[in-house]
Amino acid sequence: MAINQDTFTGEYSYTIDAKGRVNIPAKFRQSLAPENNNTFVITRGMDPCIWVYPLTVWQFIEDNLKELSAVSSINRSFIRATARYASPVKYDKQGRIILSSQLLDYAKLDKDALIIGMINKIEIWSADELEKIEKQTTEMDSSAYDELSDKIIL
Amino acid sequence: MAINQDTFTGEYSYTIDAKGRVNIPAKFRQSLAPENNNTFVITRGMDPCIWVYPLTVWQFIEDNLKELSAVSSINRSFIRATARYASPVKYDKQGRIILSSQLLDYAKLDKDALIIGMINKIEIWSADELEKIEKQTTEMDSSAYDELSDKIIL
DNA sequence: AAGAATTACCCACGATTACCCACAATATAT
DNA sequence: ATATATTGTGGGTAATCGTGGGTAATTCTT
Numbered sequence A, B: 001m002a003i004n005q006d007t008f009t010g011e012y013s014y015t016i017d018a019k020g021r022v023n024i025p026a027k028f029r030q031s032l033a034p035e036n037n038n039t040f041v042i043t044r045g046m047d048p049c050i051w052v053y054p055l056t057v058w059q060f061i062e063d064n065l066k067e068l069s070a071v072s073s074i075n076r077s078f079i080r081a082t083a084r085y086a087s088p089v090k091y092d093k094q095g096r097i098i099l100s101s102q103l104l105d106y107a108k109l110d111k112d113a114l115i116i117g118m119i120n121k122i123e124i125w126s127a128d129e130l131e132k133i134e135k136q137t138t139e140m141d142s143s144a145y146d147e148l149s150d151k152i153i154l
Numbered sequence C: 001a002a003g004a005a006t007t008a009c010c011c012a013c014g015a016t017t018a019c020c021c022a023c024a025a026t027a028t029a030t
Numbered sequence D: 001a002t003a004t005a006t007t008g009t010g011g012g013t014a015a016t017c018g019t020g021g022g023t024a025a026t027t028c029t030t
Helices: A026-031 A055-067 A073-084 A101-106 A127-140 A142-152 B026-031 B055-066 B073-084 B101-106 B127-140 B142-152
Strands: A011-015 A021-023 A039-044 A050-054 A087-090 A096-098 A112-117 A122-125 B011-015 B021-023 B039-044 B050-054 B087-090 B096-098 B112-117 B122-125
Touching (some): A039 A055, A050 A055, A055 A073, A087 A096, A112 A127, A122 A127, A127 A142, A127 B073, A142 B055, A142 B073, B011 B021, B039 B101, B087 B096, B112 B127, B122 B127, B127 B142
Antiparallel strands (some): A011 A112, A039 A050, B011 B112, B021 B096, B039 B087, B050 B122, B112 B122
């Protein structure tokens, strides 16, 4: 039984098989609220990784997009960029989803995947890429990072 | 019956068994408020130890994380670093939780664990590491330490 | 419309985990 | 002091999980 619906934490290593399938960690599947109907929406992350949203969370994003007027070209561009790479995926009886080769390329994923719970979504990383990005980001702005710790960690 | 809900004090020595299980001191279990449902959240401490939060306290941290915009890369990095090593654990009928080998490695824990009440959370230490860190920290900044004593101790 | 390629769904199996019971040692109550 | 309950520690077993592959259905191509 899930304690905290649609909330994801923890880090897991899984393998991507020849068909592009990866397991969604069992704990995450249990955290997924039933109204999601075993479905996530996968898309490009803002970092070089794959973002995996519970369906209902993604629908909330879609609702926001619908509010945007299509008259403004910036709006159209934004809607395009957001919608373009997203697709819903239902995990199979073994708990796996299929990743398209486009997304795999984008995240530089090959055989090994690092799956990280990001509270309201999930990220799928190549270990190398993650290390690179993390180093870059934390070095660039360590004072902002400390400030956040101060404000949030109990 | 617990006198003071979700407040932990005292120091206890326990053994970690072959399956990575450690006992949560009975006193701490009794201090855990019922709405936690016998569940803690374990994660990396800021020191080389394991932090153990009552579930409800951790959920407060999660709520804070949810407020952060995912547009800023520092924010994403911070959420990642915070969520990544955290996992909820329910203690078993004997009062034990399971520690992952990742966390055991991080805290340099082997067979013997020192469990310390830290008021609103619990820490699990290797005795050697604790001594080392304590020596380091208090030597480095003894005046700040005295100032705190002055302000807080009655 | 037929063949080729892709996708969806099913089964299998070793490894891991969750859950149960056991028991000695300590603490509490009578 | 003796009996009773609780606590800390160890181990066993059944269920679950992660991963590989196979076959039928669907889609695409020509």
